[in-house]
Amino acid sequence: MRLSQYFLPILRDNPKEAEIVSHRLMLRAGMIRQEASGIYAWLPLGLRVLKKIEQIVREEMDRAGAVEMLMPTLQLADLWRESGRYDAYGPEMLRIVDRNKREMLYGPTNEEMITAIFRSGVKSYRELPKNLYHFQWKFRDEQRPRFGVMRGREFMMKDAYSFDVDEASARISYNRMFVAYLRIFARMGLTGIPMRAETGPIGGDLSHEFIVLAETGESGVFINKDVLNLPIPPETVDYAGDLSGIVTQWTTLYAATEDVHDAARFEAETPEAKRVSTRGIEVGQVFFFGDKYSKPMKAMITGPDGVERPAQCGSYGVGVSRLLGAIIEASHDDKGIIWPESVAPFTVGLANLKVGDDATDAACEKIYAALTKAKVDVLYDDSDDRPGGKFAKLDLIGLPYQIIVGPKGIAADEIEVKTRATGERETLPLGEVIARFSGSVWVS
RNA sequence: CGGGGCAUAGCGCAGCCUGGUAGCGCGACGGUUUUGGGUACCGUAGGUCGGAGGUUCGAAUCCUCCUGCCCCGACCA
Numbered sequence: 013m014r015l016s017q018y019f020l021p022i023l024r025d026n027p028k029e030a031e032i033v034s035h036r037l038m039l040r041a042g043m044i045r046q047e048a049s050g051i052y053a054w055l056p057l058g059l060r061v062l063k064k065i066e067q068i069v070r071e072e073m074d075r076a077g078a079v080e081m082l083m084p085t086l087q088l089a090d091l092w093r094e095s096g097r098y099d100a101y102g103p104e105m106l107r108i109v110d111r112n113k114r115e116m117l118y119g120p121t122n123e124e125m126i127t128a129i130f131r132s133g134v135k136s137y138r139e140l141p142k143n144l145y146h147f148q149w150k151f152r153d154e155q156r157p158r159f160g161v162m163r164g165r166e167f168m169m170k171d172a173y174s175f176d177v178d179e180a181s182a183r184i185s186y187n188r189m190f191v192a193y194l195r196i197f198a199r200m201g202l203t204g205i206p207m208r209a210e211t212g213p214i215g216g217d218l219s220h221e222f223i224v225l226a227e228t229g230e231s232g233v234f235i236n237k238d239v240l241n242l243p244i245p246p247e248t249v250d251y252a253g254d255l256s257g258i259v260t261q262w263t264t265l266y267a268a269t270e271d272v273h274d275a276a277r278f279e280a281e282t283p284e285a286k287r288v289s290t291r292g293i294e295v296g297q298v299f300f301f302g303d304k305y306s307k308p309m310k311a312m313i314t315g316p317d318g319v320e321r322p323a324q325c326g327s328y329g330v331g332v333s334r335l336l337g338a339i340i341e342a343s344h345d346d347k348g349i350i351w352p353e354s355v356a357p358f359t360v361g362l363a364n365l366k367v368g369d370d371a372t373d374a375a376c377e378k379i380y381a382a383l384t385k386a387k388v389d390v391l392y393d394d395s396d397d398r399p400g401g402k403f404a405k406l407d408l409i410g411l412p413y414q415i416i417v418g419p420k421g422i423a424a425d426e427i428e429v430k431t432r433a434t435g436e437r438e439t440l441p442l443g444e445v446i447a448r449f450s451g452s453v454w455v456s
Numbered sequence: 457c458g459g460g461g462c463a464u465a466g467c468g469c470a471g472c473c474u475g476g477u478a479g480c481g482c483g484a485c486g487g488u489u490u491u492g493g494g495u496a497c498c499g500u501a502g503g504u505c506g507g508a509g510g511u512u513c514g515a516a517u518c519c520u521c522c523u524g525c526c527c528c529g530a531c532c533a
Contacts, residue, residue: 403493
């Protein structure tokens with residue numbers, strides 16, 4: 013992409029409304045624009061990252077055996093009356109009346125709808141288990157939106173719903189999601205730590221929140237720091253096999269948010285030197301809730317014994333739009349964002365330091381064409397901005413690699429390649445730069 | 457939802473107390489400079505002062521109401 017054709021409204025000053033670093037950087041880097049309190053337009057650069065995150069989640073969900081679909085944002089109030097939640101949900105739910113005076117709502121979640129869909133299509137235990145998911149915008153009319161996309165009113169969420177014949181098999185479904193979540197966050201360069209969460213009236217041990225550690229996080233957390241070094245399940249993990257060993261490994265060491273924190277137990281289980289008390293951002297949650305919706309909504313399954321029982325269900329959320337904020341909180345410096353390569357909006361930023369100089373222009377065009385052909389995402393800064401401005405802009409938007417082409421370097425057949433994360437620079441001849449980034453053996 | 461604040465040019469702000477018809481920095485645009493970590497100089501454009509009403513000869517400025525936004529707390533993916 014040529015910057016001259018792109019839409020990248022960089023802000024040089026900090027907008028006064030942005031308090032925390034991820035919010036400031038997203039506004040300054042031209043990723044989002046606020047349209048109303050807690051509601052954002054996703055500008056081209058922000059949308060690219062959102063899509064990258066979505067794709068990682070999709071790949072891991074599919075790998076774990078879940079099936080993608082798409083449910084609408086608007087739902088009928090009557091559906092929510094079936095579960096009793098229409099009245100139970102407070103003013104957080106945005107209620108809408110259509111032209112025919114039908115009561116509707118902008119969905120804050122989809123348990124009711126998925127249960128209705130499921131019950132119309134599945135009747136027998138032979139068709140189970142099932143896990144259906146979608147990516148969709150949700151709306152919760154928060155009393156106090158803040159922190160940019162980390163706590164907006166409109167937000168993108170991946171929500172999955174599992175259906176099983178009994179609790180034992182539901183536990184297997186739960187474990188699959190648990191393992192998939194470990195991989196999802198790791199692929200984004202985050203350590204998503206599963207923590208004991210409140211299970212509400214259902215009880216049991218099948219509820220975990222996945223938390224990314226960050227000083228600016230909204231909840232206090234207490235962990236045994238060894239949990240940070242546990243192994244992430246590999247891509248080849250067998251989702252058809254027994255995953256309970258992995259789940260046990262990740263749930264044995266102490267890790268809990270302040271709501272469920274048990275100080276006495278923390279101290280008893282965790283050597284003093286290993287105790288860490290910090291803050292975190294919730295980026296996902298896995299939850300088994302049994303027949304909470306399937307029972308009142310009569311989503312019945314006939315078992316092998318011929319008896320009908322409500323399906324045993326769980327739901328599994330990932331805060332997709334919130335993850336942008338979480339990743340930036342975890343990965344930035346005083347110059348700007350440092351994107352992990354897996355979610356970066358572009359892999360390479362190509363800076364032409366002297367647009368109009370024949371040799372520099374030609375070298376940039378050659379690199380741009382070669383990398384584009386090799387399917388490397390390149391943002392080519394072909395503007396006539398000052399060199400200093402280009403450097404600052406590339407550092408701000410945080411692309412993993414910068415290829416810097418100027419007349420001085422070209423004269424010596426030297427092109428500078430800078431790695432954003434480390435600040436490391438090396439100079440290479442043009443041919444090697446192209447080979448390095450377009451070769452199939454590229455090592456980052 | 458309780459408490460506190462803000463609203464003046466694209467962004468950040470001054471002017472308001474003590475009414476006299478709007479200003480600064482950055483950015484944008486046009487030049488000069490040909491430049492390797494947001495360069496310097498010259499010039500230009502851009503604002504119904506959030507909205508409505510009121511007081512006054514006269515309101516960005518004083519009064520009332522409304523709207524939007526932010527911060528602290530309670531609440532939350």
